[in-house]
Amino acid sequence: MARTKDPAIRELLIERAAHMLRAREPITLRSVVAETGVSTMAVYTYFGGMDGLWRAMRQEGFTRLAARLATVGETADPVRDLAALGAAYVGNAGAHPDLYRIMFDAGFDLEDPAAADESLHHLVRAVERARAAGRFRADVVATDLATQTWIAGHGLASLVTGGPLPAEAFGYGIPLLTALFTSAGDSAERCRRSVEAGWF
Amino acid sequence: MARTKDPAIRELLIERAAHMLRAREPITLRSVVAETGVSTMAVYTYFGGMDGLWRAMRQEGFTRLAARLATVGETADPVRDLAALGAAYVGNAGAHPDLYRIMFDAGFDLEDPAAADESLHHLVRAVERARAAGRFRADVVATDLATQTWIAGHGLASLVTGGPLPAEAFGYGIPLLTALFTSAGDSAERCRRSVEAGWF
DNA sequence: GCACTTAACATAGCATCGCTATGCTATGTT
DNA sequence: AACATAGCATAGCGATGCTATGTTAAGTGC
CATH class of the missing domain: 1.10.357.10 (Tetracycline Repressor, domain 2)
Structure with a gap:
């Protein structure tokens, strides 16, 4: 059909967001994807938005x-x-x-x-x-x-x-x-x- | 010296913000002052910013x-x-x-x-x-x-x-x-x- | 009672926020 | 080999908190 999602990216974003949460850094759409090589759209592809990212972190x-x-x-x-x-x-x-x-x-x-x-x-x-x-x-x-x-x-x-x-x-x-x-x-x-x- | 703060405005803003919190409405700088007649600057005059408003609500x-x-x-x-x-x-x-x-x-x-x-x-x-x-x-x-x-x-x-x-x-x-x-x-x-x- | 001072006020604008529309690219299917 | 489609990057939108700036009005001193 088409390109498939890379689970490693999903894990990377959760990991990074959790690390920023621990470091008391503000967790924003752009700050999460910064220096990861992926674009802001990745958050929407893998989590449907910032709410989804927070949900994933809660699940974690x-x-x-x-x-x-x-x-x-x-x-x-x-x-x-x-x-x-x-x-x-x-x-x-x-x-x-x-x-x-x-x-x-x-x-x-x-x-x-x-x-x-x-x-x-x-x-x-x-x-x-x-x-x-x-x-x-x-x-x-x-x-x-x-x-x-x-x-x-x-x-x-x-x-x-x-x-x-x-x-x-x-x-x-x-x-x-x-x-x-x-x-x-x-x-x-x-x-x-x-x-x-x-x-x- | 100069104009003095009106305690009624401070109380009005806290009251309104608390009401919006109860109604599950998003509490933003502009939405709080909307329909109150006061401008956004009032939040900074009385609370120093949105953080101060939240602090005041906690105190309440x-x-x-x-x-x-x-x-x-x-x-x-x-x-x-x-x-x-x-x-x-x-x-x-x-x-x-x-x-x-x-x-x-x-x-x-x-x-x-x-x-x-x-x-x-x-x-x-x-x-x-x-x-x-x-x-x-x-x-x-x-x-x-x-x-x-x-x-x-x-x-x-x-x-x-x-x-x-x-x-x-x-x-x-x-x-x-x-x-x-x-x-x-x-x-x-x-x-x-x-x-x-x-x-x- | 008038002039001066100063803090409250309204407006406009800034950087940044989450999110979406739009092409482009790359991968799996036929 | 040609197509279909999901992932991706870019650009831009409305809205956010906040600040700079000019204006207004209340309190103070003579």
Whole structure:
């Protein structure tokens, strides 16, 4: 038919835009393509416009988050795993603060919403394992507790990456998760040890 | 000396910009001053530019939050008051979602940072009262628990106003705060009643 | 009460923004 | 070999935030 798109260019533009975001440089149509050899039209060919580029960067953020959550293995202590997932979540936000910030900026929708849900499912499964292991009460609704864990993790990540709280505030994750999991039925002392073992 | 600024114009522009923000209309230099009779220069006279206008709107958000928190009185049950402060916080975010979103957008600093801290002090004082009343353990650090309450409240407010969670998710505030305050030493059943009494 | 000073004001214009229309080029198909 | 078509580069459009410039009007000193 005709010429085919070069995936390398798409990757190059996302990479460059993400780098400029990290360097706090203004991300404009012309500044992104500058010194890349490609013209401004490439942004429209590959992303349909600047909105599409931002969408792709958000997707990139969720992809990295999913990759990091995937590195958290399953041990014999599901509560530790749950805390480790929370630590991985805020750790990812701390490692890529600019990427994390745009992930939750409203106005754009994701290319692949399922990828975002997938991340929450990691938490849900860990809660279910903890409940099955007798650490949580039988009446604990897995999605509810997982969502509450997410809320705490996001509040922490958002306030630290946003500036109001210093990086040391990441430590609040331990008492927050301990309170949450203890409230779900885990014994206080055992919960504290598990959370501390999983956190960072 | 010369002509003096008219505070009414400043208020008019903030009001109009906030209204346009609520209506999801693009807030531009020219669109803000349109149909107001004033010229584009007014934005520079009163705010020094568009950044200043956004700063003023953020300040307006913190002012409204402070006003709402101030309506929460002190009762004989400090844990109820603490929950009521949390409810007022997320309630304010739900009432003014667009204003809340820009409050925590990085890049700008507040005109009056002390006003933001003042809000957190409401929580700190409530924690101190609860500790003094014997509801919390003596070793509870008031600023730590207040910050954790803020983290939970902000996570909830942020995820709901941002879109990922529906408005019904505001209900997660009850188990979140109950877990937090129970972990601080309050008895489970009594804590649950206090939080439910103070929430919304 | 008049003249002077000075800050607020309106207008016009600048560089740059995202985006689109228009040919040209190169690649895959027949 | 000839065609069809998608990617590409260029130029230009309306709109953006901002600034330079001249004018106007309010406050001050005599």
